[in-house]
Amino acid sequence: MDRALPQSVNEFDLIARLTPTLATNPSVVVPAGDDCAVLEAGWPDRYLLFKTDAVVEGIHFTADTEPRRVGHKALARCLSDIAAMGGTPWSAVVTLALPDDWKVGWVEECYVGLNTLASRYQVAIVGGETTTNPERLLLNIAALGTVPKDRCVSRAGAKAGDAIFVTGELGGSLEGRHLDFAPRLSEAQWLASHFQIHSMIDLSDGLAGDLRHVLNSSHVGAELFTDSIPISRAARLRSRSRASSKTPLEAALSDGEDFELLFTLASKDAVPLLDAWKQAFPDLRLGCIGKVTAASGLILRSKQGVQPLNALGYVHFEKS
Amino acid sequence: MDRALPQSVNEFDLIARLTPTLATNPSVVVPAGDDCAVLEAGWPDRYLLFKTDAVVEGIHFTADTEPRRVGHKALARCLSDIAAMGGTPWSAVVTLALPDDWKVGWVEECYVGLNTLASRYQVAIVGGETTTNPERLLLNIAALGTVPKDRCVSRAGAKAGDAIFVTGELGGSLEGRHLDFAPRLSEAQWLASHFQIHSMIDLSDGLAGDLRHVLNSSHVGAELFTDSIPISRAARLRSRSRASSKTPLEAALSDGEDFELLFTLASKDAVPLLDAWKQAFPDLRLGCIGKVTAASGLILRSKQGVQPLNALGYVHFEKS
Numbered sequence: 001m002d003r004a005l006p007q008s009v010n011e012f013d014l015i016a017r018l019t020p021t022l023a024t025n026p027s028v029v030v031p032a033g034d035d036c037a038v039l040e041a042g043w044p045d046r047y048l049l050f051k052t053d054a055v056v057e058g059i060h061f062t063a064d065t066e067p068r069r070v071g072h073k074a075l076a077r078c079l080s081d082i083a084a085m086g087g088t089p090w091s092a093v094v095t096l097a098l099p100d101d102w103k104v105g106w107v108e109e110c111y112v113g114l115n116t117l118a119s120r121y122q123v124a125i126v127g128g129e130t131t132t133n134p135e136r137l138l139l140n141i142a143a144l145g146t147v148p149k150d151r152c153v154s155r156a157g158a159k160a161g162d163a164i165f166v167t168g169e170l171g172g173s174l175e176g177r178h179l180d181f182a183p184r185l186s187e188a189q190w191l192a193s194h195f196q197i198h199s200m201i202d203l204s205d206g207l208a209g210d211l212r213h214v215l216n217s218s219h220v221g222a223e224l225f226t227d228s229i230p231i232s233r234a235a236r237l238r239s240r241s242r243a244s245s246k247t248p249l250e251a252a253l254s255d256g257e258d259f260e261l262l263f264t265l266a267s268k269d270a271v272p273l274l275d276a277w278k279q280a281f282p283d284l285r286l287g288c289i290g291k292v293t294a295a296s297g298l299i300l301r302s303k304q305g306v307q308p309l310n311a312l313g314y315v316h317f318e319k320s
Numbered sequence: 321m322d323r324a325l326p327q328s329v330n331e332f333d334l335i336a337r338l339t340p341t342l343a344t345n346p347s348v349v350v351p352a353g354d355d356c357a358v359l360e361a362g363w364p365d366r367y368l369l370f371k372t373d374a375v376v377e378g379i380h381f382t383a384d385t386e387p388r389r390v391g392h393k394a395l396a397r398c399l400s401d402i403a404a405m406g407g408t409p410w411s412a413v414v415t416l417a418l419p420d421d422w423k424v425g426w427v428e429e430c431y432v433g434l435n436t437l438a439s440r441y442q443v444a445i446v447g448g449e450t451t452t453n454p455e456r457l458l459l460n461i462a463a464l465g466t467v468p469k470d471r472c473v474s475r476a477g478a479k480a481g482d483a484i485f486v487t488g489e490l491g492g493s494l495e496g497r498h499l500d501f502a503p504r505l506s507e508a509q510w511l512a513s514h515f516q517i518h519s520m521i522d523l524s525d526g527l528a529g530d531l532r533h534v535l536n537s538s539h540v541g542a543e544l545f546t547d548s549i550p551i552s553r554a555a556r557l558r559s560r561s562r563a564s565s566k567t568p569l570e571a572a573l574s575d576g577e578d579f580e581l582l583f584t585l586a587s588k589d590a591v592p593l594l595d596a597w598k599q600a601f602p603d604l605r606l607g608c609i610g611k612v613t614a615a616s617g618l619i620l621r622s623k624q625g626v627q628p629l630n631a632l633g634y635v636h637f638e639k640s
Contacts, residue, residue, distance in 0.1 A: 014427060014450070022438075022445040024446075028411070032413075032448045052414065090359075095460050108337065
């Protein structure tokens with residue numbers, strides 16, 4: 001579910017109503033509602049992953065965004081979802097809905113962005129439907145991936161006592177990261193192959209919102225350690241420059257489109273993970289930011305005490 | 321390529337420019353440009369089919385079209401493409417881009433249409449991304465199917481001397497068929513399993529346009545027998561009522577969205593096919609409408625002589 005959906009009716013209610021009604025068949029291992037659908041494809045050792053996602057002009061990029069970055073972002077979002085399952089991307093199809101004033105050069109540049117990213121991960125682009133959307137450009141990608149059956153990670157496996165980890169630094173993605181991020185494919189595959197990851201999601205709706213998806217799917221709660229949440233330089237700059245009315249911490253909790261990995265694993269694995277991570281990915285921060293609790297709800301713990309996060313995934317602190 | 325694309329720049333030129341640049345990998349058997357992409361999935365006897373397609377409010381349906389029919393049409397278009405490869409559909413993911421004034425009831429009814437059709441063919445709907453498209457609704461479906469390796473039919477196999485066949489009756493789809501058609505899955509699977517079908521396509525752009533796709537892909541030409549082209553009652557009614565300025569024959573040649581099967585096979589198989597078809601599908605017309613020629617180009621032959629079809633796939637007769 002996209003954070004940009006109009007809010008006049010609750011989007012999560014809508015999805016909750018629709019999901020149980022969806023047509024199914026015996027191949028469905030994980031249905032709609034996770035980062036990707038997981039399908040039994042008859043392979044001995046792997047599942048098929050299937051994902052669709054769209055970016056829309058004026059919502060996910062602007063009319064003056066460089067078209068290469070639009071193509072990059074559209075595909076990278078799908079690859080990030082495949083990463084969040086522990087998977088490897090395989091192929092993708094593109095639907096380009098063009099406005100009345102579309103330009104050939106724009107489309108060609110957009111495809112340069114798509115192809116460059118696809119080639120980096122040996123993803124084949126095997127379809128290019130084109131249609132009309134008079135007022136604005138919309139670019140939809142559907143992507144396939146594969147994942148070893150014993151390394152497929154869903155949102156639903158978080159257990160009370162798990163340590164909660166996040167890669168990178170959060171917030172302020174609008175400064176540029178949302179257009180240029182690299183999907184965390186190798187990191188996620190490494191995690192799923194070296195550790196027993198209980199649950200994983202990519203951060204598209206913001207830390208608080210996406211953690212809530214994990215908690216709801218897993219029927220648990222969580223406590224976040226305020227001082228451990230990694231705040232990006234961009235979030236600090238935006239706050240200082242008043243480009244955003246959020247404090248840096250609020251931005252890290254609620255800004256969307258970080259496209260980092262949020263995952264949980266048994267707390268006994270936390271220190272071995274941090275040690276091994278430093279060897280494997282010395283240039284990418286990994287932080288333990290909290291723990292999973294048996295009690296439902298999402299709580300922020302700081303030196304000053306504890307504070308629940310409200311229902312919208314947004315925490316109202318006084319701006320300091 | 322969608323017939324509704326703005327024509328300010330030639331859409332086929334654009335696709336022709338983009339297709340060779342697409343990122344690829346060794347699994348691609350048939351790349352972008354056919355009804356579906358065909359992928360080697362490591363199965364001994366089947367290929368994977370992959371397709372994406374969108375319907376847009378104001379283009380493929382109107383704001384007052386019943387939402388169930390919108391859902392039906394969106395999925396049926398993809399299933400028709402899977403049929404045209406000789407395939408069986410498997411699963412689908414849905415992207416719903418909602419306008420600012422979207423209604424929950426509309427979305428639920430649309431999903432009834434999607435689910436009803438999906439269930440009929442044991443297709444699992446495994447993803448439901450939702451986003452914003454402020455001015456109009458857009459519904460994208462990406463679908464997977466499978467096809468036996470020895471029965472996979474592309475557009476590219478038409479041979480000089482082949483007989484050209486079409487199912488059903490053509491033209492006037494706007495009267496209602498474009499919203500309610502049943503994809504020709506069982507018919508196409510029957511054809512591919514009982515006969516050596518050289519090439520096949522589903523009619524979305526209109527007979528002349530889609531036949532031209534087959535001819536271009538196969539590097540051949542064709543002669544159509546004017547008097548054999550099956551004209552729908554809807555096309556005749558529209559012409560008589562002046563709902564369309566086309567003659568019935570023009571409508572049958574150029575109206576889009578018939579979603580019938582157009583295919584070619586060796587002329588020696590034509591009579592056995594017609595005999596077997598009557599047994600298998602007594603209620604669905606099958607007609608031999610022409611022959612494939614070594615010489616390129618598309619010609620109409622009637623009692624009055626021959627006439628080339630012009631470049632737009634539209635033939636200008638005097639309205640009788």
